[in-house]
Amino acid sequence: MNQRLILASGSPRRKELLTLMGIPFTVSSVNIDEHLEGAPDEVVMALASAKAAAAAIRHPGAMVLGADTLVYCNGETLGKPVNEEDALRMLRMLSGNGNYVYTGVCIINGATGEKLVRCARSHVQFVKISEDSMLRYVQSGEPMDKAGAYGVQGMGGMFVSSIEGSPSNVIGLPMHLVREMLMKMGWQL
Amino acid sequence: MNQRLILASGSPRRKELLTLMGIPFTVSSVNIDEHLEGAPDEVVMALASAKAAAAAIRHPGAMVLGADTLVYCNGETLGKPVNEEDALRMLRMLSGNGNYVYTGVCIINGATGEKLVRCARSHVQFVKISEDSMLRYVQSGEPMDKAGAYGVQGMGGMFVSSIEGSPSNVIGLPMHLVREMLMKMGWQL
Numbered sequence: 001m002n003q004r005l006i007l008a009s010g011s012p013r014r015k016e017l018l019t020l021m022g023i024p025f026t027v028s029s030v031n032i033d034e035h036l037e038g039a040p041d042e043v044v045m046a047l048a049s050a051k052a053a054a055a056a057i058r059h060p061g062a063m064v065l066g067a068d069t070l071v072y073c074n075g076e077t078l079g080k081p082v083n084e085e086d087a088l089r090m091l092r093m094l095s096g097n098g099n100y101v102y103t104g105v106c107i108i109n110g111a112t113g114e115k116l117v118r119c120a121r122s123h124v125q126f127v128k129i130s131e132d133s134m135l136r137y138v139q140s141g142e143p144m145d146k147a148g149a150y151g152v153q154g155m156g157g158m159f160v161s162s163i164e165g166s167p168s169n170v171i172g173l174p175m176h177l178v179r180e181m182l183m184k185m186g187w188q189l
Numbered sequence: 190m191n192q193r194l195i196l197a198s199g200s201p202r203r204k205e206l207l208t209l210m211g212i213p214f215t216v217s218s219v220n221i222d223e224h225l226e227g228a229p230d231e232v233v234m235a236l237a238s239a240k241a242a243a244a245a246i247r248h249p250g251a252m253v254l255g256a257d258t259l260v261y262c263n264g265e266t267l268g269k270p271v272n273e274e275d276a277l278r279m280l281r282m283l284s285g286n287g288n289y290v291y292t293g294v295c296i297i298n299g300a301t302g303e304k305l306v307r308c309a310r311s312h313v314q315f316v317k318i319s320e321d322s323m324l325r326y327v328q329s330g331e332p333m334d335k336a337g338a339y340g341v342q343g344m345g346g347m348f349v350s351s352i353e354g355s356p357s358n359v360i361g362l363p364m365h366l367v368r369e370m371l372m373k374m375g376w377q378l
Contacts, residue, residue: 021346122351127365127368140211153342155209157357157364158357158367159365160356160364160365161365162353162354163353163354163355164351164352166350166351166352167349167356168346168349170356175346176347176348188321189347
């Protein structure tokens with residue numbers, strides 16, 4: 001199949017991961033109200049579906065991918081921090097603690113109407129972090145545009161002692177799952 | 190402490206991971222005969238120590254870090270593939286299978302004579318990969334300079350369904366372990 005994917009997300013990490021997979025795509029980011037109540041897996045799948053659906057309307061007949069990621073810790077859902085104080089609050093929660101990263105992925109084939117929605121979950125274990133380390137990390141700017149206020153693929157990687165699950169899911173797009181879903185839709189990968 | 194680390198490794202991935210940690214360093218790669226018999230954890234710790242020791246001689250009084258990574262699958266140790274056929278052989282072993290990534294890390298403080306040697310191990314689970322996918326992956330060139338013929342941080346990430354352990358260890362340098370070891374040596378991180 002000689003096709004181009006529409007990525008319904010403005011996330012630079014998702015762009016990077018799709019590029020690594022060798023998938024030709026065009027970005028068409030959509031604005032969705034990301035505040036939803038519910039179990040984390042349901043929330044990310046609902047938001048991924050909403051993003052894909054919005055982009056599908058804009059690109060009739062195209063193959064569209066929507067995704068949404070959140071971090072879940074101590075029964076609380078962590079999105080992107082609203083400011084540095086909020087980032088520090090999240091890092092204090094994560095320090096010495098485990099958290100779960102959920103990414104929902106929705107692919108819509110506009111030509112056939114076919115739709116797939118899946119979710120990946122990874123567990124991430126943090127080392128204990130001192131207040132000084134947290135402050136330096138927040139001042140680096142890295143936490144500010146990331147769900148849960150950390151990037152495992154960046155400086156934040158040094159706070160992560162182990163993960164269980166897909167590593168690319170923790171970055172924002174579970175590559176093996178996207179591959180599997182696209183292959184079901186007829187792509188060669 | 191206002192110090193500079195000597196990195197006894199020419200690996201671009203290790204350079205990148207140390208840079209992410211915000212550690213000032215200078216590369217001083219050393220040539221070590223990497224063929225050693227023994228248990229994988231012992232081999233990587235011995236090679237990491239040999240690299241650090243060789244660089245420490247060249248840089249008296251400095252803080253030196255040596256590291257070595259190998260992949261262990263079906264009781265066989267996988268280093269870097271010698272050619273494309275060898276890369277395909279490794280990928281056929283990895284397909285649908287689990288493998289272990291070992292990285293040995295040795296830090297020598299040339300000023301005090303102190304030396305730390307540690308090892309990290311991560312389990313990596315691969316999806317089933319078709320011969321066509323393997324061929325495309327080998328032709329991308331990515332496997333050729335990597336132990337076990339894959340890079341989890343690159344296109345190879347789409348073949349990895351899950352890992353258990355440090356994700357940066359799978360790339361070639363366990364960041365949380367390096368952080369812990371440097372902190373023991375008096376660095377602020």
